Structure formats: structure tokens, C-alpha cells
Amino acid sequence: MLKHVVFMKFRSGTSEADLTRLEKGLAALPGKIPEIKSFEFGRDTLHTERSYDFALVSAFDDLESMKRYQVHPDHVVVLQIVRELCESILAVDFNL
Secondary structure (H helix, E strand, O other), rough: EEEEEEEEEEEEOOOOOHHHHHHHHHHHHHOOOOOEEEEEEOOOOOOOOOOOOOOEEEEEOOHHHHHHHHHHHHHHHHHHHHHHEEEEEEEEEEEE
């Protein structure tokens, strides 16, 4: 099992409508991409100096499954939204 963890720091001026569009896009992915084994995301609640604004934790059977997810057309559309909204994106991928 491969875990994929992403942290997002939004650009100044990111609106509630932008966040809703991102969340709706992310929520639709598990129903469209069979490689996704688990998929959780949410906004930061602490808002400390070290906090990022948003996190995504997903799981895949293996690295090849995650690579198929990354190039899936529905993921590419959501990734474009992420890149549009974020000033910084961090990711860690690890095996369980």
C-alpha cells in the first residue's frame, strides 16, 4: 500500500468559492478513478504559523497505481485547480 500525502498553502486572496470548487473536484475523484483505495482531505483547523491550509491523504495499491492516478484526465483537471490556488505544495509518498 502506498500513501500519498499532500499539503497545500493557498495564495492570498483565495476565496471561499475557490475552496468549494477545489473540494467538489476532489470529492468526485474516488468515483472516477478506480486506482484510489482511500481518499481524505480537509482544511486546517489550527491556523498556526507552521500550518498549511489544506491536506490530502490518499492510498493506492502500489506506485504504478498512483502513477496512473496522476495522469488520469479527471485528476489533471483538479491538479490544475490546485496549482492555480496554491503558492506552495508539499508531498510525501511512503509505503506501508
